[in-house]
Amino acid sequence: NAGVTQTPKFQVLKTGQSMTLQCAQDMNHNSMYWYRQDPGMGLRLIYYSASEGTTDKGEVPNGYNVSRLNKREFSLRLESAAPSQTSVYFCASKGQGSPPLHFGNGTRLTVT
Amino acid sequence: GDSVTQMEGPVTLSEEAFLTINCTYTATGYPSLFWYVQYPGEGLQLLLKATKADDKGSNKGFEATYRKETTSFHLEKGSVQVSDSAVYFCALSINDYKLSFGAGTTVTVRA
Numbered sequence: 001n002a003g004v005t006q007t008p009k010f011q012v013l014k015t016g017q018s019m020t021l022q023c024a025q026d027m028n029h030n031s032m033y034w035y036r037q038d039p040g041m042g043l044r045l046i047y048y049s050a051s052e053g054t055t056d057k058g059e060v061p062n063g064y065n066v067s068r069l070n071k072r073e074f075s076l077r078l079e080s081a082a083p084s085q086t087s088v089y090f091c092a093s094k095g096q097g098s099p100p101l102h103f104g105n106g107t108r109l110t111v112t
Numbered sequence: 113g114d115s116v117t118q119m120e121g122p123v124t125l126s127e128e129a130f131l132t133i134n135c136t137y138t139a140t141g142y143p144s145l146f147w148y149v150q151y152p153g154e155g156l157q158l159l160l161k162a163t164k165a166d167d168k169g170s171n172k173g174f175e176a177t178y179r180k181e182t183t184s185f186h187l188e189k190g191s192v193q194v195s196d197s198a199v200y201f202c203a204l205s206i207n208d209y210k211l212s213f214g215a216g217t218t219v220t221v222r223a
Contacts, residue, residue: 004155031209042201042215043156050209058210090155094209100146101211103155 002026006091006104013081013111021076021107023091031094032074033101034058034066036087043090049074081111114139118202118214125192125221133187133217135176135202143204145169145178145185146211150199159187159200192221 004025013019025032030051035043035058045058049068063085065077074093078085088108092101119134137143144163148156160169165180174189185202202214 035213040215043213045210048209092155100148100158100161101156103157105153105155 004091004093004102004104006089006107008107009105011107011109013078013109015082015111017081018077018079019081019109020078021089021091021109022073023075023104024073025091025093025102026072027093027095027102028071029093029095029102030071032068033092033094034064034074034076035090035092036060037090037106038087046076046089081109083111085109086111114143114204114206114212116202116204116212116214118200118217120215120217122218122220125219127193127221127223128191129221131187131189131192131196131219133200133202133219135185135187135214137183137185137202137204139183139204139206141206143206145176146203146205147174147176147185147187148201148203148213150201150216152198156201192219194221194223197221 007022033048034046044060047066049055052071067075088106090106091104116137146161147159149159150156160171162169162178168177176187199216201216203211205211
């Protein structure tokens with residue numbers, strides 16, 4: 001019963017490096033989300049995909065890009081990492097209708 | 113815009129104590145309200161929800177009532193256990209797609 005799977009779990013990058021965070025869900029959910037979690041700020045939405053083939057900006061999209069590869073997979077890319085992007089990143093998915101969201105276990109990213 | 117404000121932590125309690133975490137919201141429409149819990153090293157899990165005024169959500173001994181008149185959704189538990197130590201997030205949703213989260217409240221329960 002995998003649910004939402006994120007890889008990697010931990011990553012350290014140098015400023016200017018790029019990387020892609022992967023997310024996959026096996027619940028046949030239509031909607032997928034990327035959040036970042038920072039101390040004292042809760043979760044902030046970076047991007048979301050309401051359905052396969054669509055993506056939309058959330059509250060804090062600058063410095064990120066996303067790809068909804070298929071119904072299962074939604075990746076988050078940092079083209080040129082900055083220390084301000086040090087955070088814990090969560091992927092989530094949702095079936096049709098109202099929330100709840102189902103979350104992965106997170107990726108802890110440090111940019112030095 | 114739509115937003116949630118929850119009480120700041122951290123909150124430290126002894127086992128069997130009463131827990132309240134305050135949450136108030138601002139929304140233009142009629143939101144659904146949620147409490148999520150995050151245990152150490154894990155993602156968020158839905159704890160309970162309420163979709164309309166006066167609804168009470170409950171789960172694992174936790175309760176919260178959707179109060180439209182005070183725009184609140186406070187989380188309560190009558191007797192906490194060490195296993196309730198976690199970060200608790202209040203959240204609201206106006207439409208089917210987006211949730212807005214509060215900042216989170218860290219709760220530590222001591223034996």
